[in-house]
Amino acid sequence: MNDILAKLLPLVVALVFAPLAMGIIQKVKAFFAGRKGFPVFQMYRDLYKLMHKGVVYSRSTTWVFRLAPLLVLGVSLIAVAWLPFGGLRGLFSFQGGFIFVAYLFGLARFATLLASLDTASAFEGMGANREALFAILAEPATLLAFAALILTSGNSSLWGAISWGQESSFAEFGVVPLLALVSFFILALSENSRIPVDDPTTHLELTMIHEVMILDNSGPDLAYIEYASALKVWFYLVLMANIVTAIFSISGWAQILAMFGFAFLLASIIGVVESSITRLRMKKVPDFIGSAVAFALLALVLEGIL
Amino acid sequence: MMLFGIGIGVLVGGGLLTLVLKKSAGINKLGMASVVAGNAFVLAAAVEGIAGRYAGEVYQFFLPLPVGAVLFSLSPLSSFFLLVIAVVTGLAAVYAPKYLAHYGEMPWRFQAHWLLYNLLAASMMLVVTAQNAVFFMLAWEGMSLSSFFLVLFQNDRTEVRRAGWIYLVFTHVGAACLLVMFALLAQASGSFDFDAMRAAAAGFSPGLKAAIFVLALVGFGMKAGFFPMYVWLPEAHPAAPSHVSAVMSGVMIKTAIYGIVLTLGLLGGGQGTELWMGWTLVVLGLVSGIFGIAFAAVQQNAKRLLAYSSFENIGIIAIGLGVWFIGMASSNEVLAALGLMAALLHTVNHALLKSLLFMGAGALQLATETLDLDRMGGLLKKMPRSGLAIIAGAVAISGLPPFNGFVGEFLLYSSVFVQGFGSSLVRAVYVIAILGGLSIIGALAVFTFTKLVGTSLLGEPRSNHTAHAHEVPASMYVPMLVLAGLCLFIGLFPLPVMSALKLVLADSGLVVVGQLPSGIVSSLAAMQWVAFALIGLIGVLALVRSRVLSLHKVENTSRHKVGSTTWDCGYHNPTPRMQYTASSFAQPLASFAQPLYSPHSDGSIGPDLFPAPVARKISFPDLILDRAIKPMYSWISRAFETFSIIQHGNTHWYVLYIVIALLAVLFWSFVI
Numbered sequence: 001m002n003d004i005l006a007k008l009l010p011l012v013v014a015l016v017f018a019p020l021a022m023g024i025i026q027k028v029k030a031f032f033a034g035r036k037g038f039p040v041f042q043m044y045r046d047l048y049k050l051m052h053k054g055v056v057y058s059r060s061t062t063w064v065f066r067l068a069p070l071l072v073l074g075v076s077l078i079a080v081a082w083l084p085f086g087g088l089r090g091l092f093s094f095q096g097g098f099i100f101v102a103y104l105f106g107l108a109r110f111a112t113l114l115a116s117l118d119t120a121s122a123f124e125g126m127g128a129n130r131e132a133l134f135a136i137l138a139e140p141a142t143l144l145a146f147a148a149l150i151l152t153s154g155n156s157s158l159w160g161a162i163s164w165g166q167e168s169s170f171a172e173f174g175v176v177p178l179l180a181l182v183s184f185f186i187l188a189l190s191e192n193s194r195i196p197v198d199d200p201t202t203h204l205e206l207t208m209i210h211e212v213m214i215l216d217n218s219g220p221d222l223a224y225i226e227y228a229s230a231l232k233v234w235f236y237l238v239l240m241a242n243i244v245t246a247i248f249s250i251s252g253w254a255q256i257l258a259m260f261g262f263a264f265l266l267a268s269i270i271g272v273v274e275s276s277i278t279r280l281r282m283k284k285v286p287d288f289i290g291s292a293v294a295f296a297l298l299a300l301v302l303e304g305i306l
Numbered sequence: 307m308m309l310f311g312i313g314i315g316v317l318v319g320g321g322l323l324t325l326v327l328k329k330s331a332g333i334n335k336l337g338m339a340s341v342v343a344g345n346a347f348v349l350a351a352a353v354e355g356i357a358g359r360y361a362g363e364v365y366q367f368f369l370p371l372p373v374g375a376v377l378f379s380l381s382p383l384s385s386f387f388l389l390v391i392a393v394v395t396g397l398a399a400v401y402a403p404k405y406l407a408h409y410g411e412m413p414w415r416f417q418a419h420w421l422l423y424n425l426l427a428a429s430m431m432l433v434v435t436a437q438n439a440v441f442f443m444l445a446w447e448g449m450s451l452s453s454f455f456l457v458l459f460q461n462d463r464t465e466v467r468r469a470g471w472i473y474l475v476f477t478h479v480g481a482a483c484l485l486v487m488f489a490l491l492a493q494a495s496g497s498f499d500f501d502a503m504r505a506a507a508a509g510f511s512p513g514l515k516a517a518i519f520v521l522a523l524v525g526f527g528m529k530a531g532f533f534p535m536y537v538w539l540p541e542a543h544p545a546a547p548s549h550v551s552a553v554m555s556g557v558m559i560k561t562a563i564y565g566i567v568l569t570l571g572l573l574g575g576g577q578g579t580e581l582w583m584g585w586t587l588v589v590l591g592l593v594s595g596i597f598g599i600a601f602a603a604v605q606q607n608a609k610r611l612l613a614y615s616s617f618e619n620i621g622i623i624a625i626g627l628g629v630w631f632i633g634m635a636s637s638n639e640v641l642a643a644l645g646l647m648a649a650l651l652h653t654v655n656h657a658l659l660k661s662l663l664f665m666g667a668g669a670l671q672l673a674t675e676t677l678d679l680d681r682m683g684g685l686l687k688k689m690p691r692s693g694l695a696i697i698a699g700a701v702a703i704s705g706l707p708p709f710n711g712f713v714g715e716f717l718l719y720s721s722v723f724v725q726g727f728g729s730s731l732v733r734a735v736y737v738i739a740i741l742g743g744l745s746i747i748g749a750l751a752v753f754t755f756t757k758l759v760g761t762s763l764l765g766e767p768r769s770n771h772t773a774h775a776h777e778v779p780a781s782m783y784v785p786m787l788v789l790a791g792l793c794l795f796i797g798l799f800p801l802p803v804m805s806a807l808k809l810v811l812a813d814s815g816l817v818v819v820g821q822l823p824s825g826i827v828s829s830l831a832a833m834q835w836v837a838f839a840l841i842g843l844i845g846v847l848a849l850v851r852s853r854v855l856s857l858h859k860v861e862n863t864s865r866h867k868v869g870s871t872t873w874d875c876g877y878h879n880p881t882p883r884m885q886y887t888a889s890s891f892a893q894p895l896a897s898f899a900q901p902l903y904s905p906h907s908d909g910s911i912g913p914d915l916f917p918a919p920v921a922r923k924i925s926f927p928d929l930i931l932d933r934a935i936k937p938m939y940s941w942i943s944r945a946f947e948t949f950s951i952i953q954h955g956n957t958h959w960y961v962l963y964i965v966i967a968l969l970a971v972l973f974w975s976f977v978i
Contacts, residue, residue, distance in 0.1 A: 051854050052854070054855065055851075055855060056870050057869070057870070058871060058872040058873070059869050059870065059871060059872075060684070060766050060872050062764065064697070067844075069847075070843075070844045070847040070848055070851070073843075073847055074840050074843040074844045074847060077843060078836060078839065078840055078843070092832050092835070092836060094828055094829045095723055095825035095826070095828070095829050096719055096720050096825075097832075099716060099719045100707065100716070100829075100836070102745075103705070103706055103707055103712055106704070106706050106748065106749075106752060107701070107706040107707060109752060110701060110752055110755075110756060113752070113756040113760065114756055114759060114764060117759075117760030117764045117886070118760070118764040118765060119765070119872045120684070120764075120766040120880065120882065120884075120885050121872045121874050121880065121884075122874065122880075122885060122886055123874065124872075124886075125885060125886025125891070126886060128756065128760065128886070128891075129886060129890070129894060130894070132749075132752060132756055132757075133753065133894055133895055133898070135749045135752060136750055136895075137749075139745040139749035140742045140746050140749070142745075143741045143745045144738065144741055144742055144745075147722060147741050151722075156723040156825060205875050215873055215875075216872055216873055219855070220850075220854055220855065221851070224847065224851075282894075293742075297738060297742075300734050300737060300738055301731075301734055301738075303730075303734060304730045304731040304732075304734025304735070304737075305730070305731060305734075
């Protein structure tokens with residue numbers, strides 16, 4: 001029983017802290033913009049507010065539109081439950097688990113795309129189109145980066161790789177995890193619709209990707225989607241924090257603290273990136289995501305040679 | 307064995323019996339009934355065969371053949387293919403009568419159709435059970451010809467005749483390669499019987515094996531649709547009636563996969579393979595997969611899109627076969643077992659989901675009188691049941707959990723964890739090829755099938771016909787829902803399916819199944835568990851949503867408002883024409899990968915001073931057919947035109963040619 005509870009901890013941590021990480025990103029952005037910004041806990045209030053609102057469904061939509069938010073949140077919950085948090089093992093772990101989780105995110109993407117096409121809106125169709133297009137590069141980058149990280153440790157699951165990394169030294173771990181980390185950072189920006197791929201706070205629908213797809217969602221549905229997005233950002237932050245703590249072989253209680261520290265530090269870095277560069281033109285986005293593929297490929301080839 | 311014989315007999319007899327009837331409805335009913343009855347017998351035989359009841363037995367049917375005898379067996383592997391063929395042809399037959407009815411009253415055409423359909427089913431069943439090369443080729447030709455005539459169902463249309471012609475050419479070039487291959491095998495072993503070839507395989511020289519492998523690859527590849535021999539797929543599938551496309555794409559092209567498995571068996575199993583063969587198949591599979599789905603992504607015709615996607619899935623199966631070959635050549639049993647199991651599982655998966663999707667496309671065509679995605683839309687509201695089945699098929703074919711497509715791909719993915727073949731650099735290349743290739747294919751499949759579903763079933767209708775569409779009759783959507791259910795079943799319960807596959811391969815001599823690597827079994831079990839957890843989570847989230855919506859109801863105002871307009875950025879009166887279309891969905895991809903597609907556009911959206919009606923049509927010429935084969939043929943025909951000087955129609959000159967030729971021959975014989 002205690003074992004199960006311990007395995008649920010990464011999920012609980014994610015549920016509690018994911019909205020905070022979003023708050024930190026926006027606070028850093030506000031700082032750089034010379035604004036005070038809204039409180040770091042604003043997203044909790046937003047979610048609470050949305051859960052108490054009504055919901056509006058367009059005449060054009062079908063059950064697909066109603067199912068998508070449930071599926072998207074469900075997938076995000078499973079993904080953060082799977083991801084180890086430092087020394088805390090995830091709810092489940094098996095050979096090739098990362099492939100399964102990546103494909104679950106693919107399922108969520110499929111649902112989001114269909115839901116946005118279900119509204120018969122030109123703008124949402126456009127967003128769906130871009131999301132589907134950029135995934136063609138993001139998917140291989142994700143799988144290759146995971147594979148490089150996991151195979152370099154001689155393991156077949158992420159948990160195995162991370163716990164291996166914590167026991168051995170930085171020198172043994174080599175450059176491969178660093179390259180995977182770079183790849184994941186680029187993916188964290190592109191998969192979570194951050195600048196320079198997408199601007200989550202823009203007001204111009206024509207330039208949006210993710211936000212435009214959920215224009216028609218409201219009330220609890222929107223709360224689900226927003227929460228799922230926060231969990232997905234948290235997923236990438238914790239994934240990267242895991243790699244960093246493994247590289248420095250931090251373990252014990254220090255590791256838990258370090259995990260939080262790195263996760264929030266990475267959130268701030270995302271905030272800095274978002275404040276310091278502009279959104280790329282749509283035509284340039286594949287180059288940016290392509291660099292994630294390139295880093296992952298390099299990692300895998302080095303893994304083979306070293 | 308009796309069961310199998312009766313089944314084939316019912317199929318052939320039923321097909322002939324339709325010739326007696328006069329009314330279309332009766333013909334269609336009898337045709338369907340005979341297929342269902344015949345397939346029920348074959349199905350029973352196949353289940354017994356998989357359980358191993360007929361293992362090792364070869365049966366002879368007394369029919370005089372010029373060379374050899376009619377030998378066949380129901381080995382577990384043959385029975386496995388038999389099972390797939392029986393299920394898909396049976397369900398497609400149930401679907402057929404109502405679909406055919408929309409062509410109107412044309413008794414003789416329906417008679418021909420059912421006779422050919424039954425012959426196609428029977429000949430496919432004979433192909434996968436034949437144990438003699440001559441008999442195999444007879445069945446193979448029967449299959450090719452009956453499907454060729456089935457494609458020509460609407461032979462009064464030019465594009466159908468053209469499609470049939472391309473199919474006929476390709477299938478016979480393939481058959482020619484197979485003839486040479488079997489002749490070589492027979493010469494080396496002294497017999498046309500497969501058992502004799504297997505027995506003699508140990509003595510084959512490496513050169514002969516290489517020749518046989520290449521001939522099999524080209525010969526069977528023409529039918530299966532490997533790159534660059536897939537050309538007939540996107541031509542023939544849209545031209546044929548939908549249930550025929552379902553059978554051709556679902557199971558007929560899979561007989562070629564059986565052929566490749568068979569050929570390796572004839573070469574003596576593991577001893578017959580070499581590493582380069584495996585890598586050839588992997589590369590061919592990757593190229594087929596990526597090209598196939600990339601071309602599917604830009605199609606506007608629903609069935610053409612599905613045909614390109616078949617080309618892609620054959621690629622995935624080829625990757626599995628390649629992994630099997632690599633495993634055999636490097637004596638890595640685990641890798642070999644994973645590869646062959648992935649290939650066979652994906653064969654079943656694709657048979658189920660592609661026949662489902664082709665039937666779905668037929669249902670859409672019946673409801674809207676078009677296959678053009680740009681004219682569809684909003685059909686899920688009009689056709690809830692067919693729509694549900696199509697969405698299930700689309701998720702499954704995109705390789706997403708919890709459907710069957712994912713399980714097959716996961717087996718292939720799992721092969722990257724297998725150690726002990728090649729150097730570490732070779733392994734890195736292998737990992738990159740499998741992970742990178744399959745994930746690009748997967749992401750493009752998501753692109754393609756969200757486009758297909760999103761523009762046909764979702765949104766608002768884009769044409770008048772579509773706006774007044776109706777659900778198809780139950781006899782059409784029930785087979786589709788059954789197929790969708792099978793897809794979900796394999797996805798949710800992969801372990802029993804894996805056990806069945808183990809049974810099929812256990813004594814095949816093709817691969818050592820042994821214990822499945824425990825990692826795979828526990829992975830599949832865990833994924834099953836998580837899939838159910840996800841379904842549970844969705845249920846809980848749905849409950850919470852409906853709960854909060856009813857809890858926080860403000861007096862007299864419902865918080866659940868249905869029936870507003872889509873929020874189109876402040877524009878309050880959106881029209882269906884403002885939606886994203888299938889073409890607009892494809893456009894960015896086409897412009898990013900311009901050299902691959904080289905889109906051809908007619909008409910313009912010119913910068914005129916005053917708005918005027920404009921027309922613009924964008925088409926994507928096929929890479930091989932339009933950009934390689936057609937230029938090549940026109941070059942050949944131009945080259946031969948130079949000879950037209952001597953062909954001018956004057957008889958006395960022709961007689962003179964004969965005289966000159968005779969004199970030349972005489973002169974030559976004197977000189978020698």
